[in-house]
Amino acid sequence: MYGFEIIQDLAAVLSGNELIVSSNGNISRQVYHYLPQPQIYLRGSMGLPIPVGLGVAMARPEKQILTIVGDGNLLMGLGSLATTAFVRPSNLKILIIDNNEYATTGNQRTTSGILNYPSLLDGFDIPNIVPILRNDPIESVRGKFQIWLNSSELCVLPALVDTKPPTLSNIPLHPEEIAAFQRTCKE
Numbered sequence: 401m402y403g404f405e406i407i408q409d410l411a412a413v414l415s416g417n418e419l420i421v422s423s424n425g426n427i428s429r430q431v432y433h434y435l436p437q438p439q440i441y442l443r444g445s446m447g448l449p450i451p452v453g454l455g456v457a458m459a460r461p462e463k464q465i466l467t468i469v470g471d472g473n474l475l476m477g478l479g480s481l482a483t484t485a486f487v488r489p490s491n492l493k494i495l496i497i498d499n500n501e502y503a504t505t506g507n508q509r510t511t512s513g514i515l516n517y518p519s520l521l522d523g524f525d526i527p528n529i530v531p532i533l534r535n536d537p538i539e540s541v542r543g544k545f546q547i548w549l550n551s552s553e554l555c556v557l558p559a560l561v562d563t564k565p566p567t568l569s570n571i572p573l574h575p576e577e578i579a580a581f582q583r584t585c586k587e
């Protein structure tokens with residue numbers, strides 16, 4: 401299964417009460433093109449999806465916040481998992497799209513291959529779902545989505561995926577426009 405297919409497939413299980421925070425690069429472009437707009441599309445520096453998702457979850461308790469983070473972004477901001485575990489917002493759900501690469505910048509290998517996600521997340525005392533694997537049938541992927549989304553507490557779903565980034569145009573929004581829209585949009 402490719403990372404972009406996981407993001408496309410999320411559309412089938414969203415209820416409409418979610419606000420998505422997406423990793424810079426390909427993941428934000430895929431979220432912009434394949435899922436309802438507007439969302440919080442991160443651009444620029446890596447490492448921010450987890451801390452920004454945490455802040456948005458605290459600021460918007462009436463919403464279900466879905467943070468979609470690549471493995472490169474996760475590793476760059478790993479310390480923020482401790483803060484997330486400490487604050488523990490029940491409306492925060494994190495989806496890790498692990499393609500073992502920096503796909504956006506030319507498929508350089510990351511070090512995520514050494515990670516054992518259940519051990520890592522258990523170590524932070526963060527509730528987590530058994531990872532989605534590359535050959536999981538779609539029914540199993542959707543089943544894991546449902547358990548993850550319906551969780552009544554902070555919850556992380558890791559997905560191990562293959563890389564085939566589709567060529568998608570860049571998001572035609574400046575970060576300030578995205579932030580301004582979210583400030584005025586309370587529905």
Ligand SMILES: Cc1ncc(C[n+]2csc(CCOP(=O)(O)OP(=O)(O)O)c2C)c(N)n1
Pocket residue numbers: 423424425426427444445446469470471472473474499501502503504505510
């Ligand atoms: C601090 C910083 N370093 C490097 C970059 C360049 N860069 C942009 S996206 C990206 C790869 C992100 O990797 P990952 O989160 O695994 O997502 P993927 O591209 O695989 O979808 C890199 C290296 C950046 N934007 N910020």
